[in-house]
């Protein structure tokens with residue numbers, strides 16, 4: 227395919243969120259795993275499409291209802307066999323595109339953590355594998371932003387999709403949906419920060435145009451998670467963020483795969 231290669235090492239210099247597909251660089255050994263990072267601008271959500279180049283089996287992470295047509299078009303244009311649409315948690319700020327996507331793509335199954343309280347074809351638990359071709363995503367439970375938050379780690383640990391647990395130089399808020407700053411701190415330090423230093427981390431959101439980070443960078447520069455637990459809890463208790471605008475629509479809808487009228 228003629229999608230531009232993602233630059234390595236990344237620089238975080240982009241002033242606008244990347245809104246074009248990229249294929250991972252040969253040197254990272256993933257030339258046969260096309261990975262596409264897509265952006266939904268209203269909720270600043272990243273959706274990821276990963277595929278095995280040979281078998282064309284694919285997985286989509288965190289699709290958004292508003293960008294359903296775009297994502298389905300990508301799947302069709304790339305000739306992918308999209309097997310699983312996985313949500314990293316029950317989102318509070320946007321409605322998932324999973325339920326509607328299932329209606330358009332035959333055989334597509336939805337997946338979410340069993341701790342999310344949401345309905346899906348597959349209820350995921352710690353250590354489960356989501357396979358696509360010769361690749362797999364390993365489910366790691368990273369609660370704290372919500373009870374049912376998961377981080378999806380590529381089998382060789384070269385990249386991980388952190389949902390709202392770890393954001394670039396930030397983290398998910400912990401003031402609703404069973405949020406707990408203590409649990410989030412433990413999840414990040416005991417799961418995400420234990421991944422290899424150069425493991426690429428892809429979040430579910432970014433509000434500043436940043437697209438990717440690494441474990442090493444976040445361990446060193448994350449302004450919240452480099453603090454001790456007590457200071458972290460204080461920071462999280464004082465974020466004073468306004469409630470997500472769509473929370474009252476999004477949460478009930480996402481408990482039903484985004485299909486509530």
Ligand SMILES: N[C@@H](CCC(=O)N[C@@H](CSS)C(=O)NCC(=O)O)C(=O)O
Nearest residue numbers: 318319390396397398399467469470471
């Ligand atoms: N303004 C947005 C919501 C922004 C927000 O609260 N983001 C969440 C993740 S989506 S629930 C978050 O955890 N933010 C952490 C942070 O430090 O910004 C809207 O109205 O939807």
